[in-house]
Amino acid sequence: MYRSRLHVLVTVGMVAMPFLFLVVSSRVAHLAIRRLLADVGASFLRMLAAYAIAAVLGWACAVFFWRGKRAVIALPVFDVLQSFPALSALPVAVAVWGASNATIVFFLMIEIIWPIFFSIVSSLKTIRRDWEEAVAMAGLGGWDYWRLFLIPVSVPGLITGSIIGLGEGWETLVAIEIIVGLRQGLGEFFAGFSHNPTITAFGIFGLLLFVFSINKLLWLPLLEWSHRMVSE
Amino acid sequence: MEPVIKIQHVHKVFRDTSPPHLKALDDITLDIHAGEIFMFLGPSGCGKSTLLRIMSGLEKDFTGSVMLGAGVKHSDMSFIFQQFGLLPWLTVAENVATGLVGHGVPREEHASRVAIELKRLGLEKFARARPRELSGGMRQRVGIARALATRPKIIFMDEPFSELDSFTAEELRQEFLRIWAETRPTIVMVTHLIPEALELADRIAVMSSQPGRTKEVIVNHLPRPREKRAPDFWRMEDRLYSLIKQ
Numbered sequence: 001m002y003r004s005r006l007h008v009l010v011t012v013g014m015v016a017m018p019f020l021f022l023v024v025s026s027r028v029a030h031l032a033i034r035r036l037l038a039d040v041g042a043s044f045l046r047m048l049a050a051y052a053i054a055a056v057l058g059w060a061c062a063v064f065f066w067r068g069k070r071a072v073i074a075l076p077v078f079d080v081l082q083s084f085p086a087l088s089a090l091p092v093a094v095a096v097w098g099a100s101n102a103t104i105v106f107f108l109m110i111e112i113i114w115p116i117f118f119s120i121v122s123s124l125k126t127i128r129r130d131w132e133e134a135v136a137m138a139g140l141g142g143w144d145y146w147r148l149f150l151i152p153v154s155v156p157g158l159i160t161g162s163i164i165g166l167g168e169g170w171e172t173l174v175a176i177e178i179i180v181g182l183r184q185g186l187g188e189f190f191a192g193f194s195h196n197p198t199i200t201a202f203g204i205f206g207l208l209l210f211v212f213s214i215n216k217l218l219w220l221p222l223l224e225w226s227h228r229m230v231s232e
Numbered sequence: 233m234e235p236v237i238k239i240q241h242v243h244k245v246f247r248d249t250s251p252p253h254l255k256a257l258d259d260i261t262l263d264i265h266a267g268e269i270f271m272f273l274g275p276s277g278c279g280k281s282t283l284l285r286i287m288s289g290l291e292k293d294f295t296g297s298v299m300l301g302a303g304v305k306h307s308d309m310s311f312i313f314q315q316f317g318l319l320p321w322l323t324v325a326e327n328v329a330t331g332l333v334g335h336g337v338p339r340e341e342h343a344s345r346v347a348i349e350l351k352r353l354g355l356e357k358f359a360r361a362r363p364r365e366l367s368g369g370m371r372q373r374v375g376i377a378r379a380l381a382t383r384p385k386i387i388f389m390d391e392p393f394s395e396l397d398s399f400t401a402e403e404l405r406q407e408f409l410r411i412w413a414e415t416r417p418t419i420v421m422v423t424h425l426i427p428e429a430l431e432l433a434d435r436i437a438v439m440s441s442q443p444g445r446t447k448e449v450i451v452n453h454l455p456r457p458r459e460k461r462a463p464d465f466w467r468m469e470d471r472l473y474s475l476i477k478q
Binding site: 128130131133134135136137138139140141144148149152153229230231232 | 287288289290291307309310311313314315317318319320322323330331333334335363364375378382
C-alpha cells in the first residue's frame with residue numbers, strides 16, 4: 001500500500017496540514033481555536049449528513065431509473081430539475097421551516113445528489129450484456145444481486161459523483177449557511193469576517209487545503225481502485 | 233428418444249432495428265435430445281445466438297413455444313458466453329461460485345465444489361486471480377468451470393471458442409469433449425465454423441440467414457475421436473459447405 005517512507009510522510013503531512021493550519025490561523029486571526037474547530041466541525045457534520053442521504057438516495061434513484069421506459073421519462077425530467085437553482089428557493093424555505101440544521105442539510109443534499117445520480121447512471125450504462133446474462137443464468141437475486149453485481153458495478157460512478165458533488169458541496173454549504181444564518185459553521189465564520197480580507201483569505205485557503213487533503217487521501221485512491229475493479 | 237428441449241414454431245422479430253421489423257427467426261421447430269451435442273451452424277446474422285437465448289430463457293420476447301423435457305428445470309441450465317461473461321470485480325473462485333450462490337447451494341459446499349471445477353479446468357493456481365490477469369483461454373476455462381459448477385443438465389454455448397487463437401481453441405475443444413464425456417450433459421452450441429461443428433456435434437442444424445431458418449438437420453455419424461484429416465470428415469465438410477452456400 002505505502003510504497004516508500006516519503007509516501008508515508010506525505011500522507012501524514014496531508015492529515016496534519018489542515019489541523020496545523022487551523023491552529024496557526026487561529027493564532028494569526030486572534031480567534032479561539034475551540035470556536036474555529038466548532039465551526040469547521042458543525043459544517044463537516046452537515047456535509048456528512050447531506051452526503052450520506054444523497055449517496056443512498058442518488059444510488060437508489062439511479063438503479064431505479066437508469067434504463068427502460070422509466071429512463072425515457074425520468075432522465076430528461078431529472079436533467080431539468082438538476083439545472084434548477086435550488087438556492088433561489090432557500091429564502092422561502094427558511095421563511096416556512098425556519099433556520100435549522102434540517103433546512104441546511106436538505107438544500108445541500110439536493111445540490112450534491114445530481115452529480116452522484118448522473119455518475120452512477122453512466123456507470124450502470126457500462127454494464128455489458130453478457131454480464132447481465134451471466135448473472136441471470138447464475139440465478140442471482142435479491143441481496144446477492146446487489147452484493148455481487150449492482151453495487152460493484154456502480155461504485156466507480158458513486159466515487160466520481162462524490163468527488164464532483166462534494167467539490168461543489170463545500171461552496172454551496174458556505175453559501176447556504178450564510179443565507180440561512182444559523183449560528184456556528186463556516187458560513188457564519190465567513191459572514192462574520194467578510195470585512196476582514198486577511199482572515200477571509202485564510203479561511204478560503206484552509207477550506208481548499210481541507211478539500212484537497214480529503215481528495216488526495218480518500219477519493220483519488222478509491223477512484224483508482226474502483227476503476228481497476230471494473231476494468232477487464 | 234425423449235426430447236430435453238422441444239422448440240415449436242419459434243418466431244422472433246426485432247422491432248428496434250433499421251429497417252424495422254427485421255425477422256430474425258422464422259418458424260423454427262426442432263427437438264434436442266438428452267445427452268447429445270447439438271450444433272447450430274450458420275453465417276453471422278442468422279439468428280442462431282438469438283435462438284440460444286430464447287431456449288435458455290434469456291430472451292423472452294418471441295412467439296412460439298419452448299418446452300423442457302420431464303424433470304428439467306430452468307435452474308438445470310447454464311451458459312458459456314462468447315466473451316466469457318466474467319464479472320471483473322470478482323476473483324476466479326468467486327466467479328465460479330456465482331451459480332452456486334444463485335442456485336441456493338448451501339454455503340459450506342461452495343468451497344469444495346468450486347475447488348473441484350477449478351481442478352478439472354486446471355485453474356487451481358488462479359483461484360484468487362481476477363479475470364483481467366488471465367489470458368483469453370484461461371478466462372474461458374473460468375467460464376466453463378462456472379457453467380459446470382451448478383451440475384447442469386443442459387449447457388448452452390454461444391461461439392465459446394471464437395475469441396481464442398486457433399491453438400488455444402483446439403486445446404479447449406478437446407478438453408471440453410473430455411469433460412463432456414464424463415457427465416454427458418446436453419450441449420446446445422452455436423458456431424459459424426464447419427470444422428468445429430463436425431468435430432464436436434452429434435447433430436448439426438444448418439441455418440440460413442434473413443430470416444433465420446433451419447435448412448436441414450444433419451446427423452454426424454463420424455466416430456469419436458474425430459480425425460480431421462480423414463476423407464469422411466472432408467466429405468461432410470463439403471456437404472455442409474454446399475448446404476450453407478445454397
